[in-house]
Amino acid sequence: MGIDVSFEFHKKNIVVVGASSGIGRQVALEISLGGGTVLAIARDKNRLSALSSQNPERIISHVVDVRELDALEQAIEEFVKLHGKLHGSVYTAGISGATPLLSYSEALGSDIMDTNFWGYVNLMSLLCRKKYTYNESSHVAVASVAAQTGEAGSFAYSASKAAMVTASRSFAKELYRRNCRVNTVSPGFVKTALTEGYFEEKGFSKELIEKHLLGFGEVEDVSGMIVFLLSDRARWITGADFVIDGGYSVS
Numbered sequence: 252m253g254i255d256v257s258f259e260f261h262k263k264n265i266v267v268v269g270a271s272s273g274i275g276r277q278v279a280l281e282i283s284l285g286g287g288t289v290l291a292i293a294r295d296k297n298r299l300s301a302l303s304s305q306n307p308e309r310i311i312s313h314v315v316d317v318r319e320l321d322a323l324e325q326a327i328e329e330f331v332k333l334h335g336k337l338h339g340s341v342y343t344a345g346i347s348g349a350t351p352l353l354s355y356s357e358a359l360g361s362d363i364m365d366t367n368f369w370g371y372v373n374l375m376s377l378l379c380r381k382k383y384t385y386n387e388s389s390h391v392a393v394a395s396v397a398a399q400t401g402e403a404g405s406f407a408y409s410a411s412k413a414a415m416v417t418a419s420r421s422f423a424k425e426l427y428r429r430n431c432r433v434n435t436v437s438p439g440f441v442k443t444a445l446t447e448g449y450f451e452e453k454g455f456s457k458e459l460i461e462k463h464l465l466g467f468g469e470v471e472d473v474s475g476m477i478v479f480l481l482s483d484r485a486r487w488i489t490g491a492d493f494v495i496d497g498g499y500s501v502s
Contacts (some may be wrong), residue, residue: 258482260287269344271298273443277470283309290330317370339389342371350407360407367411387430389481394435396496423490432489439496441468464498
């Protein structure tokens with residue numbers, strides 16, 4: 252799928268967490284193509300290396316588990332020393348898994364919440380510091396339409412994404428004095444390695460397919476909104492959640 256809208260990120264530094272695949276990978280590529288420098292963070296070393304090879308001067312990768320605050324800060328600190336402070340962030344790291352109420356795994360539920368929500372909190376707790384980010388920075392977290400719909404059998408995932416949306420509104424109220432913006436996007440079913448692997452196990456129900464009025468999404472269908480929110484054209488938007496779901500939530 253071609254991209255017919257691009258944004259200028261010349262001399263901008265953006266950290267993308269969860270950059271090794273899916274939406275995060277696409278966002279990192281688009282920022283680098285727009286002239287920005289990306290700190291790409293994820294746990295998969297091989298995928299990160301493959302991403303960096305696409306634009307080695309613009310994409311600097313670090314293997315980090317977002318649940319480890321000290322390691323996350325070290326990666327950000329090293330990047331800032333070499334390239335300057337950050338102008339924004341994108342948080343796309345996340346895991347999913349079935350958590351039916353009658354037989355859920357507390358361990359799985361905790362892993363989902365730790366990665367999807369607390370990892371995001373870890374990132375924002377660092378980026379609210381002036382030594383790491385400029386004033387007027389922009390921060391975008393990828394939540395999910397599940398935050399609004401509460402998908403059956405996936406309460407932990409749905410709850411983690413709802414927590415991201417609510418926390419982001421609180422962050423926006425804390426950071427506005429620096430003109431820093433915080434927003435979320437909530438996709439429907441987007442074809443990524445994470446979602447395809449999950450639905451290989453559960454299968455695609457007819458209802459799921461039909462509720463996406465415009466069909467399942469591609470990563471480019473979501474990345475466009477993210478790079479817009481990072482750009483100066485979105486300078487009057489904060490504390491908002493943007494649903495990008497092909498009509499799923501209205502069907």
